[in-house]
Amino acid sequence: MGKKPQIAVLLANTGTPDDPSPEAVRRYLRDYLKDRRIVEMPPFIWLPILYGSVLRKRPAKSAAKYRQIWTPEGSPLVVHARKIAESLNERMEASDLPVRVEYSMCYGNPSLDAQIRKIVAEGIEKLFILPLFPQYSPQTVGSVMDTVGKTYRTLRNIPATRTVKRFCDRGDWVQAMAQHVRNYWAEHGDPWSEAGKLIFSFHGVPEECVKEKGDTYQQECIDSSKAIAAALNLTPEQWETDFQSKFGPHEWLQPYTIERAKTLGSEGLNRLDIVCPSFTCDCLETNEEVDLGIRKVYEEANPTGHFHYIPCLNSTPGAIDFYERLIRDELQGWL
Known part of the structure; x- marks a missing residue:
């Protein structure tokens, strides 16, 4: 039995629709393409295009593409993220570390906002946000940190927080x-x-x-x-x-x-x-x-x-080995 978690590691990725239907894809695209990190055009120019054209035509086409890759377990992105978190939790428990790993999405579920709120509600006061993007870009890591900031602005009890900007230089x-x-x-x-x-x-x-x-x-x-x-x-x-x-x-x-x-x-x-x-x-x-x-x-x-x-690294043993080293390095002083 591992120690009661005192630290949370929250993996963050861009996101995916809840299912490969046009309706679910439309909800996902709406949230994704409304983000000014993703499309940097002025809203008064972009939003009429988004609602008047993109969200009318693209969801059905994108849904057809998602159906080609959807698995019995769900979206590949969610499936792999879940397996990474599960494997890392096994490593943390085997090492008797007071760390719990969760996964989240900026757009879609489980949402980054909801996961942060759950972690705070459980009394965990140390949080390591790990954006799953090797290189830094405002559209990826920047968007993750925007979402974290928006959530923190609504919380009274904000956890001590660490993150990484990139890890391609490791x-x-x-x-x-x-x-x-x-x-x-x-x-x-x-x-x-x-x-x-x-x-x-x-x-x-x-x-x-x-x-x-x-x-x-x-x-x-x-x-x-x-x-x-x-x-x-x-x-x-x-x-x-x-x-x-x-x-x-x-x-x-x-x-x-x-x-x-x-x-x-x-x-x-x-x-x-x-x-x-x-x-x-x-x-x-x-x-x-x-x-x-x-x-x-x-x-x-x-x-x-x-x-x-x-294929991507996904949840292969080499990927889990790397993430475990990264987490241990970044949690120095907390463990």
Whole structure:
């Protein structure tokens, strides 16, 4: 029997609809796309577009995509987050640490707001918020901290709070990612044996966020790719860094993964492997956009080619080992 929890670790991710119906997807998209961290257009311009067009057309299309990846246990993002929390709680109890791990979503359930309120109501006064985003961006980590701030403004008893801004600069994350890729290649063969290539595909953001507003996200993605490639002993010709998930009419960070997959396929590249180091858990953007959508684009450009999507760390033993080390490091002085 472990000690009574005195510290809570709250994993935080972006979110997912409660189910793959158009109605649930509309609720999720409404909350997600209303966040000014996500869409930085002035509300008087964006909200009429959101309610007048986007929320009328996109929910049905997105719901169809969610249905392709939905599991009997629910949304992949929630399933993986739950398993991470459960595995970490087993580690904490085995070590007799007074720590409980919960998971939450900025948009969707269980909500970050509700989880914080539950933790405070139980009398836990030390809280470590762990955004599950290796690189920092205002749209991810910034949004998590906005939500925390909004909740705290309504609470009288605020817990002592710690967080991390990023963890892509930790050597053990780089090694965990590299070993994860090695494990995949050990089972499926590596791309070089088939004259192939590895793409590190990161979630994109509008170019203006970097060029005009000075965000460091693009450089952190590039540095992450370089570090993982070095740990894998790759040559520059064996890999590249691209960006996915473009939304709206504006230019986003480039090269676009989908365009590079089509080009490489049309050039006759025999094998294309893609791994997504900005995602800790598989979700719509990895399982549907990459493993289904970009796979189709590549295979249509090269019908004899071989496409491999390397899953996220998810709740693999290597991921749990990394999160346990990170938590122990960040809780020094509390334990």
